[in-house]
Amino acid sequence: MKTNADVVIIGGGIIGCSTAYYLAKKGKTVIVLEKGRVIGYGGSSRNGGGVRQSGRDKRELPLAMYGVQNLWPHLSEELETDVEYYQQGNLRLGKTEEHLKILKGLTATAVSLGLDVKMINGEEVRAICPHLSDDVIGASWCQSDGHANPLQTTMAFYNKARRLGVCFRTGQDVLSIKTVAGRARKVITGSGEFEAEKIILAAGYESRAISQSLGVDVPMKAIALDTLITEAQPPMFYQMLGTAMADFYGHQTTHGSFVFGGGSPLDSGSIVGVGDHPPVAATGATCKGILGYIPALKHAKVVRSWVGFIDWCEDKVPVISPVEEVPGLILACGFSGHGFGIAPSVGTVLSQLACDEKPSIDISELDYKRFSDRD
Ligand SMILES: Cc1cc2nc3c(=O)[nH]c(=O)nc-3n(C[C@H](O)[C@H](O)[C@H](O)COP(=O)(O)OP(=O)(O)OC[C@H]3O[C@@H](n4cnc5c(N)ncnc54)[C@H](O)[C@@H]3O)c2cc1C
Known part of the structure; x- marks a missing residue:
């Protein structure tokens, strides 16, 4: 040995x-x-699976930007495996003026750090992703963001x-x-x-x-987060989605299923401690969040959900x-x-x-x- x-x-x-x-x-x-x-x-x-530069803390943004500019685009070729990387942008969605205020703040910070991200209105959002609800009145849009198969x-x-x-x-x-x-x-x-x-x-x-x-x-400490996956859907869109309120995030995979993560209003925010984790409640709350933005998924069945732990640094x-x-x-x-x-x-x-x-x-x-x- x-x-x-x-x-x-x-x-x-x-x-x-x-x-x-x-x-x-x-x-x-x-x-x-x-x-x-x-x-x-x-x-x-x-x-x-989010490969995201927008919404990043400025201290780790250089790592995120370097990866998107230099490593992710040819990673499948380099590793000789399709890592299912899609670089079709990240939409962080808002439904209220309060949401737009949050998104504008995040966008201004990212722009000042050299990231190509901007605010767009509801029509522009639906021109990019027609499946989104008319309730969405604006979003931050980072065209070079994406997702991959973890x-x-x-x-x-x-x-x-x-x-x-x-x-x-x-x-x-x-x-x-x-x-x-x-x-x-x-x-x-x-x-x-x-x-x-x-x-x-x-x-x-x-x-x-x-x-x-x-x-x-x-x-740092361990924090539990929930994720769910739907049955396969016909190809719909390949942007990564998030929201101003962080009530869900996710994307459609190569296989056709959607992978979504999110939080639960029952657990005082989007994350919970290891000891008091209610997975079923969290999955239900995430589904509720998703349907408020993507009504087309109303009949999509959730086939599985799981928990993962993150290393939450102070x-x-x-x-x-x-x-x-x-x-x-x-x-x-x-x-x-x-x-x-x-x-x-x-x-x-x-x-x-x-x-x-x-x-x-x-x-x-x-x-x-x-x-x-x-x-
Ligand atoms: C639900 C969820 C959603 C997330 N979404 C995203 C996202 O969209 N985008 C994003 O960028 N990140 C996301 N993350 C975070 C991301 O998954 C992690 O930051 C990343 O995987 C960290 O990788 P790691 O190798 O450090 O940790 P891990 O994958 O946890 O690996 C650590 C390894 O160390 C091993 N280990 C532990 N103790 C010992 C020991 N004593 N001896 C030997 N081995 C040990 C463990 O078994 C484990 O395999 C998410 C995380 C979760 C849980």
């Missing part, structure tokens, strides 16, 4: 898999340790990384990381020990407990950085529900950090220092 590599990655989600791929491309030896029996069973295969993309990175020699070990529950001569060096699992020059921690919300073994603490953006106090350790967690769309960019910068290169995308505001400095 291989237990030594240049880099050990903890977590076999899309962040771990994409990073493994970009590192293998650079000629590094890599071991990925995944606790589950299969790869990508966490948030990476359960998410809404499971396909995660598995595409995994398969390509494997073909380049990356060793994936499932059933490896990482318990702690240990230092040797002041550097993070050993990864201890329930059944063994692994060693590397660099250790990348990408285990979602469970990263917190693992990093605490080194005295490093990222303030300040709602991830930590992607080395840790000054523990050389050799690189953090990649706290994605706060929007890590799928930026995963190719994140994999790119993590592979650079692990090779001691300067990241080609600005991640300066995603440093762990923002938490360690305040102690």
Whole structure:
């Protein structure tokens, strides 16, 4: 059994898999340790598939824009798998003047950061997507946004990384990381020990407990989110939809089904804690939201719904950085529900950090220092 590599990655989600791929491309030896029996069973295969720049926090916008401009358009070709990427825009919909005020605020911020997004009126919205209700009076419109298939993309990175020699070990529950001569060096699992020059921690919300073994603490927690899928519909539209009130978001897939996520008025907002999660209520509330905007889906049957957990960081953006106090350790967690769309960019910068290169995308505001400095 291989237990030594240049880099050990903890977590076999899309962040771990994409990073493994970009590192293998650079000629590094890599071991990925995944606790589950299969790869990508966490948030990476359960998410809404949004590849979105609009509505992003300005600290992570460079990652989102870089991915959309440079990586997503040719990802299927590069990974030799159709990741079902559609770049047909994102409509964030509003039905009231209050909604439009929210959307205008978001749009103004994004424009000031260099994103091509604008406000459009109800007629313009329906010219783009004729299936939307006449109740929609306006939207923000980001033409370069899109969506992709989360499971396909995660598995595409995994398969390509494997073909380049990356060793994936499932059933490896990482318990702690240990230092040797002041550097993070050993990864201890329930059944063994692994060693590397660099250790990348990408285990979602469970990263917190693992990093605490080194005295490093990222303030984040697990939050449950619901998603549902309908039976297949005839081709209708391929824009990504969201709303000012965040009562639902979603898109039609290549298969024809619609994938939607949303919140529940019963759970005081669009997200709930792990302990008090009412999935049925959340699905019903999401359906109610959808029908208020897309009446054409009135007879579409929901065939399945599921829950996924996000790593909700205290300040709602991830930590992607080395840790000054523990050389050799690189953090990649706290994605706060929007890590799928930026995963190719994140994999790119993590592979650079692990090779001691300067990241080609600005991640300066995603440093762990923002938490360690305040102690
Ligand atoms: C319902 C839902 C909808 C979402 N919608 C979107 C969206 O539309 N667009 C978007 O950009 N993002 C979205 N997200 C967020 C996105 O899915 C995540 O940010 C992204 O998948 C993070 O990938 P990851 O690899 O960090 O995490 P994960 O996929 O959770 O992977 C972490 C892995 O680490 C493993 N692990 C945990 N503990 C250990 C351990 N001790 N030892 C070894 N392995 C361990 C887990 O088993 C898991 O496989 C959504 C998330 C959810 C849940």
